[in-house]
Amino acid sequence: MTAPDPSAVAHVAGLARLKFSDEELRLFQQEFAAILEMVEVLEELPAVEGVDTDSSAPTPMRPDAVTNANLPDAMLANAPDREGYHFRVPAVLGGED
Amino acid sequence: MTIWTGASGTEYEPVIGLEVHAQLRTASKLFCACPTVFGAEPNHHCCPVCTGMPGTLPVINRRAVELAIRLCTAVGGTVHSGSVFSRKNYFYPDLPNGYQISQFDKPLCTGGGVWIDTEETGRKFIRLTRIHMENDAGKSSHSGDGHSLVDLNRSGMPLCEIVSEADMRSPQEAMAYMKALRSILRYTEVSDGNMEEGSFRCDANISVRVMGTEPFGTKSELKNINSFRFVGQALEYEIRRHIDVVDSGGSLEQDTRLWDSKKHVTMFMRGKEDAHDYRYFPEPDLLPLDLDPSWVAEIAETVPELxxxxxxxxxxxxxxxxxxxxxxxxxxxxxxxxxxxxxxxxxxxxxxxxxxxxxxxxxxxxxxxxxxxxxxxxxxxxxxxxxxxxxxxxxxxxxxxxxxxxxxxxxxxxxxxxxxxGWKQVSDTAAIDTIIQSILADNPNEVEEYRAGKTKLRGFFVGQVMRAMRGQGNPQVVNQRLSALLDNTN
Structure with missing residues (x-):
């Protein structure tokens, strides 16, 4: 397994809105390679038919009922910062889908 | 039919396709039991699932699936059993999981279409590419002090994305399509289509080509437009912008833009090189959506006359x-x-x-x-x-x-x-005659002028009589009696 291209690492970092120094990129390149190698080991295992999903089971669905209680304080308990009942985060401008 | 002409005199044809997000009319969210009611205090309608806490699992709302199937049937699409949910990965503060649960290569529905009727082109069928289900992101607002405020009440709301083919050729057709689609959503009670509350939003893909040619031009995508009028205005603006560039020999870059409804311009948001690499993969926490054909048939029965x-x-x-x-x-x-x-x-x-x-x-x-x-x-x-x-x-x-x-x-x-x-209309000839005679007696000059040929005074007499009768004279009888007495044709 060849290590991923440094630009691929930079691309993935960019998607996660992270910036790394060249030194860090080299470090993550090695870590990426190690993770991919680990996954490759799994591919060596013989595939067994029919164990991936139980296709006979119907898709579990739930009824359309509201059963959750409002727990705003619990939801915000681990927030790094809050303003009233909002999560407060560094500004990100420009919308998304 | 509007003809779009460049400065060179060349005629252009706009090509438009729309992606509409409609919120399904359920009581609870798509994958958790939080309420969908609009207007709650921030973060009061969310739970560990829709805030993306570790270790939580999504369970799909049966009613949301039912409504989505009803929509697919209403537009004549093919409902597929075994549709697959996929993770669409991107990072944004209002998306706590770091991915949206959507459908990618195996959507719930393909095909179908919507009839529109415009003054310019008459009746026309707009084909649909696909309809799929997905959950909504939260809402971020900007505090103005270098921070964003995130409210996750919207996070996990059940949506249908309805993707049309690029079949529309004018902003009027695009608006007519949106109206027709919203009407279907409301008739079927699949969605309330409330645009102010974000239950009906639209992205528009637009390009232009020289009239009579086949290949599509470079497209721009206009994001998140939430009114019929804005869609019309944004498309008009964008068509003109594309034609100006192409007609003067320039070339366009594929981009994503936002409509500024105050300044009446579209603003550049990102180019093709920043286009998202969503790294879709099947959602491991959800099985493919197996649908019992008898259930689908049952749902199809509930579609009313549209x-x-x-x-x-x-x-x-x-x-x-x-x-x-x-x-x-x-x-x-x-x-x-x-x-x-x-x-x-x-x-x-x-x-x-x-x-x-x-x-x-x-x-x-x-x-x-x-x-x-x-x-x-x-x-x-x-x-x-x-x-x-x-x-x-x-x-x-x-x-x-x-x-x-x-x-x-x-x-x-x-x-x-x-x-x-006492508003009954007076049709009694004798009563009307008495009034007419008194009006004629009070206005001898006008009577003389009228009889001398100034026939447009007729309206004056009608008005006087009706006023005297407080609007209750039977107009036909008044006219008839006026003719008799004024023209002496009795």
Whole structure:
């Protein structure tokens, strides 16, 4: 397994809105390679038919009922910062889908 | 038909496709049991699932699936059993999981389409590419001090994304398509289509090509437009911008833009090189959506007659003009209202008269009072009774407007209103003659001028008589008697 291209690492970092120094990129390149190698080991295992999903089971669905209680304080308990009942985060401008 | 022409004189044709996000009308969210009610305090309608806490699992809402299937059936699409949910990965503070659960290569529905009717191009079928289900992201607002505030009440709301083919050729067609689609969503009760609350939003893909050529031009995507008017304006602007660049020999870069409704311009948001690499992969926490064919068939049975079909029927069976039929069927409740009233009369003239009252006075009052079509205070039966009073010559059209205003406030028999107020139309020849004679006696100069040939004074006399009779003179009788006495043709 060849290590991923440094630009691929930079691309993935960019998607996660992270910036790394060249030194860090080299470090993550090695870590990426190690993770991919680990996954490759799994591919060596013989595939067994029919164990991936139980296709006979119907898709579990739930009824359309509201059963959750409002727990705003619990939801915000681990927030790094809050303003009233909002999560407060560094500004990100420009919308998304 | 609008012709789009560049400075060089070359004619261009816009090519438009729309992606609409409609919120499904459920009580709870798509993958958790949080409420979907609009307008709660920030972060009061969320739980560990829709805030993306570790270790939580999504379980799909059966009603959301049902509504999505109903929509697919209503637009004539093919519903696929075994559709697959996929993770669409991107990072943004209002997306706590770091991915949206959407559908990618195996959507719930493909094909189908929507009929539109525009003045410019008439009836036209807009094909749909696909309909898939997904959850909504939260909402971020900007605090102005370098921070964003995140509210996750919207996170996990059930959405349908409805993707059209690039079949539209003008902003008018795009707006007509949105209206037709919203009408279907509302008729089927799949979505309330409320644009202010974000239940109906649109992304528009637009490009231009030289008229008569096949290949598509470079496209721009306009994001998140939430009104019919803005879609029209944004597309007009963007078509002009594309033509100006292409016509002057320039080239366009594929981009994503936002409509600034205050400045009336589209603003660059990101280019193709920043286009998202969503790294879709199948959602491991959800099984493919197996659908029992008998359940799908059962849901298909619940699709009501839709606006287009109903409009065609109103034209064919009741002889209504296409414009009237279109206005009356735009909202299901209004069409129901008209149909209930129409069932109580039996001639095309009466149906047209009912249509006129509903399109005119009823819709005007609703608009003035900011009411929707579920809130018409006059029962259909009352409107029919009012119409009968006019047809039978009991009241004039003018008095009928006053009775209508009374009916809007009180549910009483219009005949009683007319009786109580003394608004009955006067058709008695002797009474009208007496009034005419006194008007003629009071205005000898005008009578002389009229008889000398200044016939346009006729209107003056009619006006005087009607005023003297407080608008209650039967116009036909007044005219007839005026002719007799003024023209001496008796």
């Amino acid at each position: 606006a287009d079909e109903r409009s065609q029927r109103f034209q064919a069976d009741l002889g209504l003009p296409s414009y009237d039929a279109g206005v009356l069927t735009a909202e299901r409740e209004l069409a129901d209202y008209f149909e209930e009233a129409a069932g109580m009369v039996s001639t095309p003239d009466e149906w047209k008269a009912l249509s006129n009252w509903i399109m005119g006075d009823v819709l005007r009052r609703l608009k003035e009072e900011n009411l929707d079509t579920t809130a018409i205070p006059i029962r259909p039966q009352r409107l029919v009774q009012l119409l009968a009073l006019i047809t039978d010559g009991v009241i004039s059209g003018k008095i009928a407007k006053k009775v209508f205003d009374e009916l809007w406030e009180h549910d009483v028999d219009p005949a009683t209103i007319v009786e109580d107020r």
